[in-house]
Amino acid sequence: MNATRLAILGILIPAFLGGAFMYYNLVYAGYGELTQEEVGEIQLISIVTGEAEPMMLDNVKAIDTIEDGVRLSGAISFRVCFDAPQSLAMLSETYVIMDEPVPLTAPSWFECFDAQEIGKALEDGEAIAFMSEENISYGVDRVVAVLPDGRGFVWHQLNACGEAVFAGDNTPEDCPEPPEDF
Incomplete structure (x- = not known):
């Protein structure tokens, strides 16, 4: 040679x-798989009261990049798949529907979460996305989407405040002040 x-x-x-x-x-x-206890309560915001109410979940599968309580990457790595015992009609009449949900892809080995399928169902009006929690961490909202067959999905996505901060732009006026350690 x-x-x-x-x-x-x-x-x-x-x-x-x-x-x-x-x-x-x-x-x-x-990435690690989470138990239902580690996922905790998934909440939806009531149209009537404006307060968060816990959602019933069955067959929960979840992943995140948290190890021993420490987040190893950004807050948008959280993904959950579940079965919703409530009907889509009941959910849509009871809870706040989210504008512009964008499901983020999950690792290919987490097979229950197919962002393309969820996104297409949302675009076609078959699935409905709900606001679960605003600013779960600064600039990141928790979103819940449910398909007509009862399959549900949870993910975190950047909101307008997060998008502005991460792009280096000035935040919109209605954004909370970013934390000092941000």
Whole structure:
């Protein structure tokens, strides 16, 4: 083997290993499955009272990047799949519907959460998304979507305040003041 081939291998092998390491970290490392107790109460905001009310959930599956109570990445890594015993009609008449929900993709191994399917159902008007909790962490809202067959999904997405802060723009006037450690 000549020096040129060794130099090429000296570049390609670490590049391949580095790429594999980054892929693993993005898709697998840090994510952990959560129990229903770890997920806690998923709430929806009542149209009548404006107060959050707990939602009944069955067959909960969830993931997040929290380990021993410490968040390993941003707040938008939270994903939940569940079955809703309530009808979509009852939910839509009782709770605040969210404007512009955008389901974020989950790791491919978390098969119950298909962001494309959820997004298409929301666009087609088959599914309905509800505001669960505003500013669960600064600039991030919790969203709940339910399909007509009773499958439900929860994710976190940036709100207008979060989008402005992360883009480096001035926040809209109605945004709360960002925390000092933000």
